[in-house]
Amino acid sequence: AQKITQTQPGMFVQEKEAVTLDCTYDTSDPSYGLFWYKQPSSGEMIFLIYQGSYDQQNATEGRYSLNFQKARKSANLVISASQLGDSAMYFCAMRGLRGFKTIFGAGTRLFVKA
Amino acid sequence: GAVVSQHPSRVICKSGTSVKIECRSLDFQATTMFWYRQFPKQSLMLMATSNEGSKATYEQGVEKDKFLINHASLTLSTLTVTSAHPEDSSFYICSARDLAERNYGYTFGSGTRLTVV
Numbered sequence: 001a002q003k004i005t006q007t008q009p010g011m012f013v014q015e016k017e018a019v020t021l022d023c024t025y026d027t028s029d030p031s032y033g034l035f036w037y038k039q040p041s042s043g044e045m046i047f048l049i050y051q052g053s054y055d056q057q058n059a060t061e062g063r064y065s066l067n068f069q070k071a072r073k074s075a076n077l078v079i080s081a082s083q084l085g086d087s088a089m090y091f092c093a094m095r096g097l098r099g100f101k102t103i104f105g106a107g108t109r110l111f112v113k114a
Numbered sequence: 115g116a117v118v119s120q121h122p123s124r125v126i127c128k129s130g131t132s133v134k135i136e137c138r139s140l141d142f143q144a145t146t147m148f149w150y151r152q153f154p155k156q157s158l159m160l161m162a163t164s165n166e167g168s169k170a171t172y173e174q175g176v177e178k179d180k181f182l183i184n185h186a187s188l189t190l191s192t193l194t195v196t197s198a199h200p201e202d203s204s205f206y207i208c209s210a211r212d213l214a215e216r217n218y219g220y221t222f223g224s225g226t227r228l229t230v231v
Contacts, residue, residue: 033218043205045158045222091157095220100146100211102220104158 002027004092004105012111013082020067021077021108023092031097034075036066039089039107048090051075053097079110087112116212117141120223127198127230135193135226137208143188144210148220149181152205164191198230 003026013019025034032053038046051059051066059066067076079086092105117140127133137147145166150158162172162183170183180202182194191210195202207225 035218037222043152043207043225043227045207045209045225047218047220047222050218100148100163101160102148102209103160106157 002029002032002094002096002103004094004103006092006105006108008108009106010109010111012113013079014113015084016081018078018080019082019110021079021090021092021110023075023077023105025073025075025092025094027094027096029096033095033097034066034068035093035095035102036064036075036077037091037093037104038086039091041088045091049077082112084112084114086110115141116214116221118144118208118210118221118223120208120226122226123224124227125229127228129199129230130197132194132196133198133228135195135206135208135228137191137193137210137223139189139210139212139221142210142212142214144191144212145188146211147185147191148209148211149183149191149193150207150209152207152225154205158207161193195228198228200230203228203230 005024034051036048049061049064051068063080065078089107091107095102119138121136147164149161161176162170164170164183164185166185172178185191209222
């Protein structure tokens, strides 16, 4: 069975500082993909970053980077230089490459303070 | 590229009526679409997988007679909430699988907020 765990229901960060959102996962699939999505109050799911299980390097997309530690089964999201517009709900998700389902963690609400 | 349109964005209906939500891939063909439900301050829970031209696959605990899914074309899947009750009030969001793998394969619609009164 697959499982995604996000243990931080809420996080605060000062504007312009970096923040790490934690995500651990469990799967029996040998190949899988890990995703982070941002969900603002409007409800849309905004794709942020992807990490494949066989990727040798950590994924980066602008201010977003994924700290992938395969042995520890963790895929933490790092947001650098936080902006007020980063305040939102953040979901970690996983999809096994043998199947099509994407499962989501419980989410972390990020509050960026001015 | 890889845009998914979901309509309506908000709907209020009376208890006992049915509501249809559309999920449409605008610039790609989606043989597989997914329907999620999200209660306030909770995560997305997969309800069902919709496959073009065949019956949907429902997750355990989801009533297939209550949540009717139709995927009659490569660009459109619909979710009909039948005989809606207040407990069906939720945020419903679809995603479509893009074989061209843009967005690493999955694009979400903007969601539908259903309120049953």
